[in-house]
Amino acid sequence: MISMRSAIALLLLAPALALGQAPKDEEDKVSNDNPARPLQMPPATTEVKEALDDFERFQRRSAWERALKALYTITEDQALRFVDGDSGFIIPVAQKRRQVLTALPPEGQAAYRLFYDAEAQKLFADAEGPTELANLERIYSAYFTTTIGDDAADRLGDIYFEMGRFDRAADCWLSILHDRPDTNLSPATIALKSALALARAGRRTEFDQIRADLADRYKEDKVTIGGTTAAPAELLRRLLEADPPAAALAETAGPTPAAAEASLDLGRPIEPDWQLRIAESIEAGMTPAELNQWRSNSLSDAKPAVAVEGSTLFANYLGHIVAVDLDSGKLLWRTEAFHHLENLAMQQGGQMATPGRFAILASREYVWTVARDLKDQNYMAPFHLACRRADNGELVWKSTDLPEYALFDLNGPPLLSDGTMFIPAKAQPNPQQSQPLPEQMVLAIQPHDGKLLWKREIGVFRQGQQRFYYYNMRDNSPQVRLFLRAGSLYIDTHVGVLARLDAGTGALDWGYGYKTDAPQAEMYFFSYNRVQEPQAVSGRPLENGDAILVKGAQSSRLYAIDPNRMKALWERPVSKDARLLGVDDRSLYLGGQELGSLDLKTRGLSWATKLPGGSLDGAVLVRSDGLFQLTPRGIFELDPRSGDVRRIFRGQDLGSAGGDLVLTDDLLLAVSNRTITAYPRRTAGADASARGESATPKEKTSR
Template identity: 25%
Template sequence: KEYARAIEILQALLNRREQCFVPTSDPRRYVSLAVRATEVIGAMPEAGMKLYRSLYDPQAERLLAAAGQEYDLALLREIIARYFHSRFGHQALNLLGTIQFDRGEFAQAAHSWRAIGRGYRSSQIDEGVLLAKVAVAHHFAGEPRRAREALSRLKSRYGQAEAVLEGTKQNAAAFVERVLANPPPTFAGVRAVSRGWRSLAGAPDSVAVMSPCRPVLSPRWTRPRGKLDGNINLAALVSQLRQMPPGMIYQPGRGNRNQQRLLQREGRIILTTGTGASIKKAVLPAMLHPVVADATVFVREADAVVAYDLLTGERFCDSSTHLPLYRPGQNPSVRRFGYNYGLRYGAPEDQGICTLTVGGDKVFAVGMFATAMYRRYVSRRQTPVADTSVLAAFSLSGQLKLAWRTDRKSGPEFLQGCKFLSAPTYAAGRLYVVAKHTQSYYLVCLDAETGQMVWPEPPMISQAPVIPSRYMRYPMAWHDRGSAPAVADGRVFACTNAGVVAAFEADSGRGVWAYQYDSARNRPVSSQRIYRPPVPGVSYPPNPIIVAKGRVICLPADGKRLLALRADTGELAWTPTDRAGQRHLTAISDTQVLLSGPRLMILSAVTGKSEWTSQSVADIHGRPAVTPEAIMASGKGRVVLVSLPAHHISAPPLVSSDAALGNLVCADGKLVGANAAGVSAYFTFSDAHAELTARLTEALAKDPKAAIAYSRYKQRQEEPDLDPERVTEASKLYGYAIQLATYDKMLEGSALSDKQKSELKAENFTGQGPDGIIAWGSAIYAALIDHEAQVKADVLLEERWEPFKQEHLAEIDGDRPPMGRTRQADNLPDLIGTDTGALYEDAFSPDRKPKK
């Protein structure tokens, strides 16, 4: 019985950040190795448990003291994960349940309290009181069956137990019976109302709604403009049909079997292929997912990330050539490319690669994907193309200047080999994103500011499905779909859209649980030449993961059912619901979710039961917008409005033929719609005028010159018929104003004394009207002239003073020669009265001595 050695190994497993998943009794559910280690520690004999607590009680006590001071949920979860069987593990779990109950998270609180009774040995908490708390929490969470089960155990085991409840000591079972006899309290759905819309889901946990707006029947602007044949976004999407790069897109011409045509009808883009009686039509998915921040619409187009002004539609900046959607210049050696498969093997689908996320001062996007192509078309001598992509960040304040990329040469080799499947989720300065690397899916965590890896070794979620190397008949079903992870309650929840949903700790990346669902992609592959997927031609777009009421709700792109798992354990929260062909999942609140496309269905997030279904609307296309007041969805040439909570439906038709509908976003009182070709903005002229006026007012307050120019412009606009007399009078006033400003500037900038400036103040003259202004100017000019004359006189005096002193010193000192011509000295010869020859003889005589 080597308890010490066993405890050392088990605790090392608990402290290890990298956690693998191990199976449970449920063949679909997996838990981390740390959970198994905790169970083994709890099953140790008394001697082993005593030794364990003597070793790790001090660490757990310090963490609990720190967590209790500020109710730090992260520290409480760390105690539960690493030191659950210490003497302080059950206290941490009880405190966590209390905090969750006070925050209205009743399902989570019930799970925390129930875990104490199930897994902890020798708890000091009264089990009868614990069961009472569990029953009430389940009742408030809308789980009557679990509440009755807890009450039944309370009666059978602790029927006579008493506790202080509602301020008085009373029987616990009787108290719970009274609570359960009443219907559970009704709480208003909780959701965050976002002013802008910064990601596909709007919030890390996806429980957010957009700000209210009033849709109009005609767009204020649409971008990009032009013919559909030259639209680069459509070219990138339609190229999936041939599996060839956009540079090799089939052009209709003589001798080709299939003719293609792009049409814009009722806000949608329709692709037709074939000739004669074999024409096929498909509505292209709304591939573009706009986000809105700081009155700017950001769109991930095929060539760059583009920023449009929300009011004017002006394209004022983009990411340039830093991040195209597909790698440029990737033209393989092709044997034949004239044949076009058209819609024979399925329509193109939204893969989630055109999503964006705004966080902090940056916008995050993915790009540089390898263009898919049929392997039979590529020469065997050609080097295989790496199936990777790049995640990049662009500065909002720097006009979308590149901040960092994951494929930089100085970065980790792991990131350079990753295929990032969607835009990341931004939470607390970190980015969480699902990436594919060497036939496995990983959860990657990056620092949002620098792009550096926070977790040196990202945890693996699951293996990726094996794609046959031979020719595939239905390639659309095999494309990767990217769903951004959800972050809530200290955990990250990720879906691979390939059969697995998993949960990890947000701080450390430690695995918690994983759930495997039925997938149309992740299953054994036939080795035959022609492979037929189970559901040919049917595929779905990726959807965000919703975390509400302790449940993880997801609609996988490769599954037929809507899943709801318990956030703490990964167990099924309610029976999976058939998606019935619905394509999109959106949160209405933490108690309701919406399934849309082609119909609208509202489900309870607690029970999964249907609460409302549209009977008259069955043509919804794209992701709807949800506000506190209504659901707005794209119908055929119309915006379908469903009021909340009354569910009244109205569908006014659009009056514009080139408007874009599909993925809708409400932000700042405006509706933005996007399809596969571009984006449109819908709002009234009065809203635009009011906001532009507010912008102009704010700008003029910062620039006085612009304010003066604008005021003159407004005056001219308001008075187009000018009165000559008023113009003359205004000109005079303007001239006087200029004179006043000029004189004041001259006075302040002059070198006059303070006394003179005080005497020349404007108040001493302007009271006399125009004559006073003239007198003030004359006085200032006179004072400045006098001051300048005095300065010049002082300079001249200083220049003449030195010669003056020299002249006077010559009169006093005989040795100093005079400075003037009119003066003589005794020691100098008489140049006028003496003969010149005598002067020379005297000057050059060697016996000459100077005379004093």
């Protein structure tokens, strides 16, 4: 029983405790201006935020002239900067301005048009030739609720659609449907255009909703597009039939599985077709003392990054590049032998290289690699990009020879799409340009010659300190991950921001701020052989229907967001070391200390299975028939519904540090720190038995 004195003390302390605690909403709010967050998107100035506050204050008093004047003190360069939006989204000032203007009450709208209709009309009249796009974008950004704003948005949508910027075209037309009920344009026509853009953009849920409206709300209307007149739903059907890409996107609920969904049977002995023996090449001729020293070096556990293009496997092993024929295992070319690599790795500069940052990407003509020169004894040496010819390894260009890359440290794997390469980079501080802190950038590159097409700042790191690493201590900063979706480039910084860019122009659309660890603010040193805690690799965000699933490498929460309607759908706590592996119609699969599954409907943990070495790293095969992971004790196959280990395929990779599994049409490639082993997807005997023939074992080669 609590004494009277204790009760009085609690009563006296309660107000103080209440005053010292932030409201729950404030605690949960993620703000771009929070100094405890590691990355800040390009912020608007204090004057912009004061102008938005003044607008709100004056409009509450119906002082419309003063309210609108406050809003239009915002300059156009500041309209491209960012402020906090709703549900964790960080949005451009222009979008915030359009939101508050479309929310004006009728008397506010009348005053607004009185003051600004003439200016908007002039911009619209001058929207011809080279100024057309800029003028229409200006009207849509600043004057959308004027009497001409809906016409400008409609024309702008047409231009975006012709340019292939389907997301932006859909947003223009949807804004007319949702925010301009007074429009003189045909709602049925605008809805039909919206449906076509949504189909092209792959926005399935919104497309289904608009298609239902066309068949119901607008069924009595007649619409004319391209000289054809019909009911909106019928015309949509005809247009989709004439446009197979749009029809395919509209009718497909999710991404098409890779060719990898063909059979994968490990329930039988399988001899490899060939092996590329990495460890043997390095360790050949070593004395026992040298061998022990090499194996005690953490770089000896590094696995090569690989890429498959056609019948060739390309590998980047700590900057040593090789090409191997997939059918025979024959070495086609290499940049240098592995044999002396341990000498470089033993030097202090080499020991600072982070193996997970080496990357490779291939096309029919070229192969691109992200690497660091192990001979460079600078502890903070940047990673660079190089392009080689795929057929012979001849160097075409490298970023260290191009002055526009001088301040960039590449901090994530590249992505290639439609003749453009995208890659994340950290821009180093440049006090001469008033840039005291490093910036997170995304670069768009012309792949064949390295020319920069555009570069875009995602945000500024708040870590201003210089860390010093000694001996076996590496920079474990998470790698930035990119993925493309319907003309939009998504960037997970893994330090609290998921951003979306227009892939064609680099225009920064918005950011989503999620909870993550605060930055380290102190300058500190690391001593010899300090043990670093294992850290999961940075996972790529996953698509699940219209939703995107995000889990930052330094975050203890998993998020599902709708990027098109800019809504946070749900979130839940997870282990900080969890990483996203794959998703199907029922489950989300996570790596980490354990390999686990979440039920997407209940968002509860379905199962968790501990595997040898954990699941912190390595590419795991997530298939409808099973989950497959390469471990130091072989390839484990798990039932995706229960997590039970069905079988363990020992294979030829025992004793490795684990690694990646890669599927081709004919092979299962096990990529570890010791070998790259090619297992046939089906044995010659199995194929022959199916045809009633005798089989002759395939000749195996090794390198």
